[in-house]
Amino acid sequence: MAYQHPQQPFQGYGYCNSYFVEAHDDDDGMFARAAAERERSRGVAKLRQKALAEDLSRTTADEYQEDILDHMERMEAETMPDLPSIEVQTEIQWYMRPYLLDFLLEAHYAFQLLPETLHLAVNLLDRYCSRRVVYKRHYQLVGCAALLISAKYGDRKERVPTIRELKSMCCSLYDDDMFTQMEWHVLQTLNWIVGHPTVTSFLDLALTEVAFDTELQHMSLYITELALYHKDFIPVRPSVMARSALALAKCILARPQSRYTDWSARYDSQVVLNLSNYLNQPSQALQRKYAAPHVSSVSSTIELFLQQQAMLAQRVVLAPAPEPIAMEMEPSVPINHYLTPQTPQKGGYPNILNGVLTPPITPDKDFCNQMAYGVNQGMLPRHCVPTPPSSAEHAHAMHYTGPHYIQQPQFVQPQFVQ
Structure with missing residues (x-):
């Protein structure tokens, strides 16, 4: 067929100034309907493939569930911190832990990291403190690392904090190379074993045995993060913590408990x-975090639950007591003795003979001692948390009694790098 210029009409056809020909009215959208049918068929095929893949994954997961759980329980036993080793630390004290946890909690919230990232960070921190002697001026640096x-x-790559951001949050107390050096030193100390099964991993397994409940999940996460602040729960394995937190969350929310045959x-x-x-x-940082509606406002739910429990306890106290039985009884501990706030104390320990000091040398920066801790009202990390002094004249006045502290360390307001 001979080539004809596009401006010249073809034999038997009218003039056409375009290579694209529109359908005539008598076609009645035949080509459009055919294209829509093809798209619909592709969508149905994709949905079928996705459903088939989910069924296969679920079947495979059920087959290997016991092996996966055994491996996780074996790994958690190998990656647990040692509480007695942390107890013999000479500079870092237990009253410093809530300050550092508040800092890590707000940094974790600011960067929108996954829940398991926070629990893994605390595990790495405790494991490092179990093996190395940590100066109080390096405590925050170890937490950042x-x-x-x-x-x-x-976590996702785009949400990993940079050293520049962490340095800004720490009020430029540490140099850039100190973060890198401490990161390497933590990994070297832990023999590069990072894969610790966190409490969130076991909590996900436990939640698969119950109906989908967002409020129950948020309540369980709140309780597990609350446990990070207290040394009593450091020796508790994540699997036990996940099941215990879930049981307590069900009690608070009046949900039915799991069957005795279930793992949870x-x-x-x-x-x-x-x-x-x-x-x-x-x-206070944890309470503000879980007061938001997107986490079911579980902190407010717990406050209401505690108020109800206090009213019930008051009714029991006001009820007439039965007549005492005329018999000798041994003196017992008061019923509410365990509710008495206990301040964790550590006795004097001699100098540690076996231990390796943390390598970085912290510069002397005295400008982080001007403003009181906790002035920021939002969840953005607008403060740095220095490790408070532990001198004898201040130790008796600086004890942790919950969300408040008797005497608080001083710090400056950080300026974030845009």
Whole structure:
């Protein structure tokens, strides 16, 4: 067929100034209907493939569920911190822990990291403190390094904090190379074993045995993060903590407990009792975080629950007591003795002979001692948390009694780098 210029009409056809020909009215949208039918068929095929893949994944997961759970329980036993080793630290004290946890909690919230990232960071921090002697001026640096490692390990790449951002949050107290050096030193100390099964991993397994309940999930996460602030729960394994927190959350929300044959029903009653004793001692940062509607406002729910429990206890006290039985009884501990706030104390320990000091040398920066801790009202990390002094004349006045502290360290307002 000979080539004809597009401006010249073809034989037997009219003039056409375009290579695209529109359908005539008598076609009645035949080509459009055919294209829509093809798209619909592709969509149905994709949905079928997705459903088939989910069924196969669920079947495979059910087959290997026991093996996965055994591996996770074995790994959690190998990656647990040692509380007695942390107790012999000479500079860092237990009253410093809530300050550092508040800092990590707000940094974790500001960067929108996954829940398991926070729990893994605290695990790395405690494991490092179990093996190394940590100066109080390096305590926050170790926490930042642990958060950075955990974010790189399991979080999305675009949400991993940079050293520049962490330096700004720490009021430029540490140099850039100190973060890198401490990150390497933490990994070297832990033999590069980062894969610790967090409490959120076991909590996800436990939640698969119950109906989908967003409020129950948020309540369980709140209780597990509350446990991070207290040293009593450091030796508790994540699997036990997940089941105990879920059982307590069901009790608070009046949800039915799991059947005795379920894995989630094997919780520790003593851990549940200890968790319930700390419900009235939340950190302000944690309380603000879980007061938002997108996390079901579980902190407000707990406040209402505690008020109801206090009213019930008052009714029991006002009720007439039965006549005492005329018999000798041994003196017992008061019923509410376990509710008495206990301040964790550590006795004097001799100088540690076996231990390696943390390598970085912190510059002397005295400008982080001007403003009181906790002035920021939002959740953005607008403060740095220095480790408070532990001198003898201040130790008796600086004890942790819940969300408040008797005497608080001083710090400056950081300026974020745009």
